[in-house]
Amino acid sequence: IYDFVVVKLDVDNSTVEEAIVDQLLSKPSLSALVDELYWEHHVTRSPMQYKGWGVHVGRETKQTLASSYSLFLKLRQLGIRAHSWI
Numbered sequence: 001i002y003d004f005v006v007v008k009l010d011v012d013n014s015t016v017e018e019a020i021v022d023q024l025l026s027k028p029s030l031s032a033l034v035d036e037l038y039w040e041h042h043v044t045r046s047p048m049q050y051k052g053w054g055v056h057v058g059r060e061t062k063q064t065l066a067s068s069y070s071l072f073l074k075l076r077q078l079g080i081r082a083h084s085w086i
Contacts, residue, residue, distance in 0.1 A: 012040075021039065043064055048082065
């Protein structure tokens with residue numbers, strides 16, 4: 001029997017979310033369990049901040065849009081179909 005595991009990561013706490021993603025990236029035994037990941041990755045200077053999204057979003061992270069793309073690429077290279085949304 002084959003399990004298909006989908007993870008939705010959106011706890012609105014960048015520190016916690018990034019720690020979970022770091023675990024996926026650093027532990028092959030863990031990343032092998034996840035088939036698909038949906039993650040609302042908060043970044044500094046998000047384009048949405050200028051469209052009415054509060055300035056608090058991304059406040060506790062140093063991640064940028066470019067570093068976010070890099071993280072999603074790494075997840076995909078591990079075989080996880082990783083998706084972001086705003």
